[in-house]
Amino acid sequence: MALPAESLQSLQQIDLLQGLRAAEQEVVAQAARRCRVEQEASFFQQGDPAVFLYVLLKGRVKLTQLTPEGQEVILRFIAPGEMFGGIAALGDASYPTTAEASKDCLALAWDGQTMTHLMERYPRIALNALKRLAARLQEVQDRYRELATERVERRVARTFLRLIRQAGVKQEGGVLIDLTLSRQDLAEMSGTTLFTVSRLLSRWEREGLIESKRKRVLVCRPHALVAIAEDLPANSPPKEPSEP
Amino acid sequence: MALPAESLQSLQQIDLLQGLRAAEQEVVAQAARRCRVEQEASFFQQGDPAVFLYVLLKGRVKLTQLTPEGQEVILRFIAPGEMFGGIAALGDASYPTTAEASKDCLALAWDGQTMTHLMERYPRIALNALKRLAARLQEVQDRYRELATERVERRVARTFLRLIRQAGVKQEGGVLIDLTLSRQDLAEMSGTTLFTVSRLLSRWEREGLIESKRKRVLVCRPHALVAIAEDLPANSPPKEPSEP
DNA sequence: GAATGTCTTTGCGCTGGCGCAAACAGTCGG
């Protein structure tokens, strides 16, 4: 699904431009401005009037939402080739999220008008956008359901599995999640607190499931996490049945 | 936003067909098959291969998700004029949700192929779909954030406010939510349990905020709910500050 | 109108997870 590579070589790999001829892709790309944003800086803030639709070429973007009280929630990460911030720009709305560069980024940006015209001219673009958006909607819905029905341990396990898919790098000893994520970040991705995450990771480490360093986690036994996420009978049975 | 009326008079009111000429709307509508589904029955079940994109003409549809353990979560209701079930049909995916008629329904249905062609022919349709989908994504994200950060009381208050917007009918004495919703339903819409909802409603009734009958709620003081949802200092101060 | 089923309320006990506070690493700059 997502690109394993961190940077993007060609227009071929842009979701939005799939199925267009190379020449057409060129035309569309020409209509965009390039846009660099360095680590920690942001493309846009939640509430800003939505002007641009972006496609990330290089780097990684963190999409977050802020509660009125200032608490943060991480919605997702964007990998090279994906669009973001986008569809709000087609209407006259404001951005519903904040997009922060979690490493130095390079992106293409079209303003709403331009992109609307391009989509009318090349409906494939709109169709591609629709598909991506639908996939994203589905993902958020799934996570909404998880949050509504599942306990913390499972949700955190799921978060790790997702991270492995997005940024997992095989190593001897397990799969490294190749991102710098604090306990706080993990908590914001799982709908819990940094304390609970910390306690959970400590336990998992004691049980040999993972090895965690500061801001970095190595998953030693990924399918043990799957067992937790799916509530399969784990290898180390957590509890005896009550006496008969 | 949503249509107040329960049934739809003309093609003019279909989100997907906004901005097309009447003749074009006709063509598009002709390509659809009509589809009746009676109360309690379902358009499709979560996991079914996604074939059709629907637009609701009449009735009301409940979109839900089921956990592997069989617990249900209500994602949203669809009012006449809105599309649903849809975008999965453009790819070759399965439906990520279940769509159940919560009253007798009439809908238009296009299969994925047909709709893809229509969108290529009339890009406006794709653009309209994009906007709707974007709005829906944003809504789910907001609710995700609420679920992750806010306590039950607020979430239930928000659920009511949303319901008022979607199906509120003014009456003497307040606003009636003109839907039959059990405590269980309200719980599934708020991410909690029917017990908690019941207790909360009892309290609100004691405080004169609402009047609740079986499967029906009359909101007497809507802006008191807003106060709860936004954590404003309520009119009846819940607590005294601790002594100095 | 008695009987049956569905929905709702409420008491009760329990616990998962929150959140403070304080100690404990690593990391960075000079």
Added chain:
DNA sequence: CCGACTGTTTGCGCCAGCGCAAAGACATTC
């Protein structure tokens, strides 16, 4: 090498909300 940060761990107390069980209210059927 030292201090100052920033991130992490852990103990501790607490309570919001869960979930059972049992009773009560309302509907529906024959």
